[in-house]
Amino acid sequence: xxxxxxxxxxxxxxxxxxxxxxxxxxxxxxxxxxxxxxxxxxxxxxxxxxxxxxxxxxxxxxxxxxxxxxxxxxxxxxxxxxxxxxxxxxxxxxxxxxxxxxxxxxxxxxxxxxxxxxxxxxxxxxxxxxxxxxxxxxxxxxxxxxxxxxxxxxxxxxxxxxxxxxxxxxxxxxxx
Numbered sequence: 001x002x003x004x005x006x007x008x009x010x011x012x013x014x015x016x017x018x019x020x021x022x023x024x025x026x027x028x029x030x031x032x033x034x035x036x037x038x039x040x041x042x043x044x045x046x047x048x049x050x051x052x053x054x055x056x057x058x059x060x061x062x063x064x065x066x067x068x069x070x071x072x073x074x075x076x077x078x079x080x081x082x083x084x085x086x087x088x089x090x091x092x093x094x095x096x097x098x099x100x101x102x103x104x105x106x107x108x109x110x111x112x113x114x115x116x117x118x119x120x121x122x123x124x125x126x127x128x129x130x131x132x133x134x135x136x137x138x139x140x141x142x143x144x145x146x147x148x149x150x151x152x153x154x155x156x157x158x159x160x161x162x163x164x165x166x167x168x169x170x171x172x173x174x175x176x
Contacts (some may be wrong), residue, residue, distance in 0.1 A: 002030040005107050008065050008098040010058065015101050026062050028100050038071055042078040051082055051092040058112045062092040074137070094149045105129045109138050111145035115174070118145075121167040137161045144175050151175050 012021025021046060031041060044062065047088050055061030064079075066072040074093045083090045102108075109132070112118055126132040141161060144154055154175050158168055 001032055001132060001136050001140070003142070004028045004100075004133060005110075006100050006102040006134050009063060010102045017104060017107060018079055020059055022058050023101070024058055025103075026063070026065065026100070028102075038074050038079065042075060045069075046078065046082050046092075049092070051090040052086050052088055054091045064092065066096050067099040069096075070080055095133065102133075105133060108133045109142040112142040113169045115145065115170065117170045118163070118167055121163045125162055134146055141171060144171065149175070 002069075005025070007015040007023035008026045010021050010023030012019070012023055015021050015023045015063045029041065031038075042064075049062050051062060051066055053062075066075050072094065079090050079092065079094060106113075112122065122132055122135070122138055122141075125137075126135060132138055137160070138155065140149075141163075143149060151172065154172065158171070161168075161171075163171065
């Protein structure tokens with residue numbers, strides 16, 4: 001439903017991009033369990049990186065921050081399954097209870113921010129930065145611009161995004 005990028009897993013108070021300390025760059029995903037399960041999100045996560053590779057820094061490490069005991073158990077079960085499939089150790093960490101610190105506004109919705117025409121539409125929809133950051137439509141468009149999702153699915157979603165006709169055409173062109 002909604003995504004935010006930020007920092008988690010460290011001890012440095014109030015991390016920022018310029019002073020991240022021992023935190024990791026991360027993403028917080030708010031989802032509707034009636035549409036996708038946590039286990040399905042984990043499957044996507046495992047496919048999005050190489051869990052057999054060691055992380056080279058705390059800032060860019062592969063880590064899961066489950067929000068409760070059920071998520072922790074599901075993450076550990078999925079890590080064991082991935083380890084079995086790989087036939088070796090999984091270096092992706094699982095660390096429950098980490099506080100999430102949202103990144104600065106200019107880091108949010110990276111792919112969307114690279115398109116001036118689509119940003120013109122979103123700037124018109126939201127009078128403030130927080131509205132843009134919290135927008136499910138902005139999160140979805142950002143995902144499509146990142147190469148996630150099919151043109152068919154986008155065509156179904158398009159009328160609900162609130163884009164101008166020019167914005168819709170631009171997004172379809174970029175997704176193709």
